Amino acid sequence: MKGIIRASTAIVIISAILFYAVHLLESSSATSGSGSISVYNWGEYIDPELISQFEEETGIQVIYETFDSNESMMTKIEQGGTSYDVAMPSEYAIEKMKENDLLLPIDQSKIPNLENIDPYFLDLPFDPGNEYSIPYFWGTVGIAYNPTLLEGQTFESWDDLWNPTLEQEVILVDSAREVIGMGLNSLGYSLNSTDLGELREATDKLKTLGPNVKAIIGDEIVEMMRREEAAVAVTWSGQAADMMWINEDIDYAVPEEGSNLWFDNMIIPSTAGNVDGAHQFINFMLDAEVAAQNADYVGYSSPNAAALELMDPEVTGDERFYPTEEMRDRLEVYENLGLEMLGVYNELFLEFKMDMEK
């Protein structure tokens, strides 16, 4: 009994000391004048140096968290209990968050750097007048491939993925809309299709891709391609840029049947606690030099015209990552299809994973 009492006293004392230490550390790091903001972003989607720079310039402490899908981000904000001040969802998620009253309007007078943005990316159908969102990055979905591991295959068409010589070589991104969308595109249908017949046809076609599929994974794709574990990956343009940064053999193509064009945007969730700080952060990210440094680090395409002028023309002139407006016309932006259809897409994606031909 004596032993137990002694042990529990020791535990209580140690906990108290640890608690006090944490308190000390926290109060010493949060000495800033204007409080803090919390930023909720995709993984690997900002240059961490810029966060420190923002903290130094404004004295606002940044709490940084990441998510890995639009859906999980929305679920977390919708449930409340969080106080994210800035988040970076994609266009169809913004439409949906608007419907659900999860966004605060953005005061454009507080964001003078908005003039740096290429007008092509402003006033888009998902948010007319940019009332709720400010462009952050944009890109496409396409095929990253490593010609040194292949026997001269090229990828002008989605159908090239079905080539029997690619057995066990293709990695797909673990996301229902991208994969089902690719099936729809390969049949010439819209990737916003809500026609159950078309969706069924696309899923059945995808199942025949089974023997070529090596894996269906998330951010690990970049590492697999870098290390030449796989030769072909269906992925976002920015991930492809990440791969090419390390492994110069890798190339990227957007198939000619069309694909997805997407925009990620900065928004202020309705649960925000520091709206003023959020505006300051958004304005900071739009600064030409900051945006250029960020685009350099992240590898996705920047909508910031002033930043593009500061960047290496070899990068900004690369039509694989900065397709011309004419090329963009072949691409489609995701529409918010509603929960019901999202469920259908996911159900079909699950079925595809279960029934892939071995």
Next chain:
Amino acid sequence: MTNRSSRPWYLAPYYIWILLFVIAPIALVVYFSFLDLAGDFTLENYANFFSSTYFRMTLSSFWYAFLITFISVLIAYPTAYWLTKTKHKQLWLLLIIIPSWINLLLKAYAFIGIFGLYGPANQLIQFFGAGPLQILFTDFSFVFVAVYIFIPFMVLPIFNSLDKINPALIDASRDLGASQWTTFRRVIFPLAINGVKSGVQAVFIPALSLFVITRLIAGNKVITLGTAIEQQFLVTQNWGMGSTIAVFLILFMIIIMLLTGPKEKGGALNGKAK
């Protein structure tokens, strides 16, 4: 003996705890399983569960969970038996337990490297003259990593029950002329069966709902009920369907607990053996 009917007041916090954190969540899961996307009452989720996709998913989850548990027992039983015979029992036990302190994700990422085309596993294979094999993203790698992760949870209970057996019982069995095999079959095995049962519970049930390593190690080529629940909640936001799958998972768990639960006789025997 204390009087059973008078419930002491100091048990109240435990009842509140159980009500709030065990009964209420399960009740909520059951409640949500009867709601559709719009929040109206429906039985559709249950009808959906018996559709071919989910039915086959359940079967394949059970098959993989069975494989993982079976291989774990095969490896853990001899290990635990051997452990009871060694000199530094606690040290060896610690060495087996330490890996379970490391985060599951870290272990999964480590295996991505080990099983990769240019990883150590393939270097070894090439050393013996075979070409590089695709190990990652196969059924084999999935079962291998799952067994690796679950082994400590199987070794511990089996070791505990084997270690508790009074050596005098084994001596007696030998003195009475039983062979080594008969001693094992008639004395050691029945006395340690409860350890195996708790080990099976600790492995089979989590194995049914594995979802992290189905993606990282099996590349989503193995789909378990856990994967489906995760997707329904986080991506599809269909809490109703996610809850329905969870209800079935809970039912399966109860069935397995009943099947492997301790029997009166075994408990008494073990008690005496102390």
